[in-house]
Amino acid sequence: MRYITPLLLIALAGCQEASPSLPEPTPPTPTGEPNLRLIEVASGLSQPLYLTHAGDGSGDLYVVEKGGRIRLIQGGSLRSQAVLDISGKISTGGEQGLLGLAFHPGFRNNGYFYVNYTNTAGDTVIARYTMNRSTKVADPNSERVVLTVDQPYANHNAGWLGFGPDGMLYIPLGDGGSGGDPQNYAQRLEAQTGNRHLLGKVVRIDVNTSDSGRNYRIPPDNPVLGGQVSEIWAYGLRNPWRASFDRATGDLWIGDVGEGAMEEISLGPKGGKGLNYGWRIMEGTRCNDNSLPPGCNHPSLTPPVHAYGRGDGYSVTGGYVYRGRRFPRMQGRYFFTDFGTGRLWSLRQVNGTWQRKLELSQLGTGLASFGEDEQGELYLVNLLSGKVWRMEDQP
Numbered sequence: 342m343r344y345i346t347p348l349l350l351i352a353l354a355g356c357q358e359a360s361p362s363l364p365e366p367t368p369p370t371p372t373g374e375p376n377l378r379l380i381e382v383a384s385g386l387s388q389p390l391y392l393t394h395a396g397d398g399s400g401d402l403y404v405v406e407k408g409g410r411i412r413l414i415q416g417g418s419l420r421s422q423a424v425l426d427i428s429g430k431i432s433t434g435g436e437q438g439l440l441g442l443a444f445h446p447g448f449r450n451n452g453y454f455y456v457n458y459t460n461t462a463g464d465t466v467i468a469r470y471t472m473n474r475s476t477k478v479a480d481p482n483s484e485r486v487v488l489t490v491d492q493p494y495a496n497h498n499a500g501w502l503g504f505g506p507d508g509m510l511y512i513p514l515g516d517g518g519s520g521g522d523p524q525n526y527a528q529r530l531e532a533q534t535g536n537r538h539l540l541g542k543v544v545r546i547d548v549n550t551s552d553s554g555r556n557y558r559i560p561p562d563n564p565v566l567g568g569q570v571s572e573i574w575a576y577g578l579r580n581p582w583r584a585s586f587d588r589a590t591g592d593l594w595i596g597d598v599g600e601g602a603m604e605e606i607s608l609g610p611k612g613g614k615g616l617n618y619g620w621r622i623m624e625g626t627r628c629n630d631n632s633l634p635p636g637c638n639h640p641s642l643t644p645p646v647h648a649y650g651r652g653d654g655y656s657v658t659g660g661y662v663y664r665g666r667r668f669p670r671m672q673g674r675y676f677f678t679d680f681g682t683g684r685l686w687s688l689r690q691v692n693g694t695w696q697r698k699l700e701l702s703q704l705g706t707g708l709a710s711f712g713e714d715e716q717g718e719l720y721l722v723n724l725l726s727g728k729v730w731r732m733e734d735q736p
């Protein structure tokens with residue numbers, strides 16, 4: 342139906358949160374342009390689609406495999422024993438699978454981490470597991486389901502989740518799938534059975550407490566949308582494939598995969614609640630359905646900071662603003678790529694305008710996700726080749 346879907350199905354990559362760390366002063370931005378290269382860190386993974394760290398000072402890296410396992414890279418080596426294997430309880434077709442991973446800000450003390458997966462019924466599950474911090478293994482029976490969202494179609498499951506600088510868990514969800522969001526889930530705010538009102542939204546919940554029989558609490562400072570405060574923080578997303586928090590500013594960056602014409606990078610300033618990112622009224626900067634309120638290009642919609650068409654790619658993979666220390670010329674740039682074409686760009690704001698630069702090309706298909714370590718250094722994960730690389734700026 343559109344070009345994107347089959348690819349995405351395969352791609353499903355995810356990025357992960359920047360574990361909430363105190364904002365650090367941003368070093369001055371050097372004027373030189375980075376000269377990127379990729380250094381292989383690991384290979385032999387099975388459909389990896391995300392990489393993150395536990396925020397525990399260990400230097401360990403965790404890689405998510407679409408088929409249902411979490412792997413550990415420790416001291417530069419990929420451990421054969423999985424951290425978690427829930428391959429028996431998930432669906433792995435197309436865009437389904439184990440899709441995201443986020444460590445609790447207090448992981449060092451409680452061993453908690455959260456995953457986003459597609460269960461055997463095809464629905465989205467957000468669940469907590471507890472890891473033994475000595476063995477770095479989690480008992481599959483430690484699962485505590487936080488939230489389940491009915492998925493009306495198999496595609497557009499998004500998958501990323503991450504803790505914001507406010508300690509809340511953010512979960513950008515896809516529009517439920519099919520093509521063109523036929524039930525208009527992404528714009529509908531009223532409560533629906535099976536939590537389908539959360540489709541096409543950024544969900545924001547407090548997992549440290551609970552209310553009303555839920556395993557979480559709706560933060561009272563969530564926006565009033567459709568006349569009520571709910572789990573919805575922002576809306577109007579189609580299939581947000583990887584998001585991240587800028588660890589210096591707290592801004593939320595989202596790569597949202599387009600329908601048939603445009604890919605987009607959207608931005609939510611720290612604390613910017615209630616934003617409507619536009620889908621399916623808009624596809625990127627293109628008017629898609631002007632019959633829906635409030636109509637195309639309405640000032641109440643939040644347009645992407647960048648959008649690109651089929652000449653550049655067909656399935657965006659959202660990335661990170663680089664905040665590491667090793668490569669000053671990368672500082673402050675937002676890196677992202679396209680799953681299909683393997684082009685990798687950066688965005689940076691110059692005189693109030695977001696400017697794009699092509700950093701690398703010909704990386705091939707399959708770049709399903711970026712990842713970030715505790716120091717803020719960046720990685721790339723290829724779903725198809727099973728490899729993980731570190732991004733470097735060579736002098």
Ligand SMILES: [Ca+2]
Nearest residue numbers: 618619620625
């Ligand atoms: Ca949009």
